Amino acid sequence: MNGTPTAVNDVMTRRVVALRTGAGFKDIVKTMREWQVSALPVLDGTGVVVGIVSEADLLSRQEYGGDDIGGYGQSAHLAGVRDLHKADAVTAGELMTAPAVTVRAGAPLAHAARIMARTGVKRLPVVGRDGTLKGIVSRCDLLKVFLRDDADIAEEVRREIVVRLFGPHADAIRVEVHDGVVTLSGQVREPILIMPAARLARAVPGVVDVQCALTGPPGPPDPEAGFPDAARARTA
Missing domain, CATH: 3.30.1340.30 (Histidine-containing Protein; Chain: A;)
Structure with missing residues (x-):
């Protein structure tokens, strides 16, 4: 098909920055800023994707990490257990959302689009059969096929x-x-x-x-077409 993209590995970005589970909070923020991304995959020691750290995960610490001075924010007792846990998190492994929503490299583009629509995410880590990171695919990548x-x-x-x-x-x-x-x-x-x-x-x-x-093919001709007298006789 003249190189037409049909699968995720045809359109994904192969140069990807990722985190290890032990990456610290400030290093995560610096990496996001340097690479101008809003989420990063987290890998275990074997390179398998085990979670995602997003800006929303980091903001949980900002939102619930201290006293609500002046009552300008949501009270800590109204926060979910998960968010309160992340308020004290300092590493990627503690902050990440797990398990990660991923897609296989050979999956059809339509499959990746359905996952994004169902989960509301803007990008997906692309993994091989063994779960190791192969790339990242974004909504913009999926639209390349329409060019x-x-x-x-x-x-x-x-x-x-x-x-x-x-x-x-x-x-x-x-x-x-x-x-x-x-x-x-x-x-x-x-x-x-x-x-x-x-x-x-x-x-x-x-x-x-x-x-x-x-x-379809034209239908058989009406045998009474062109014979108005016969039609009148039938209805008389």
């Missing part, structure tokens, strides 16, 4: 969908793509294949939408 060239999309739709579904009759079908929107038009001999064709086209990487104007 795919229209001609490349059209070629894949024709080759992988139209030709496979309609075989020797594929030449009767037109495939046009404009700004990622696929238009299928023409007449097909098997109308039952129209909906599968549209559904499969929508799943092609980079497709924004599908406009399906495929039609």
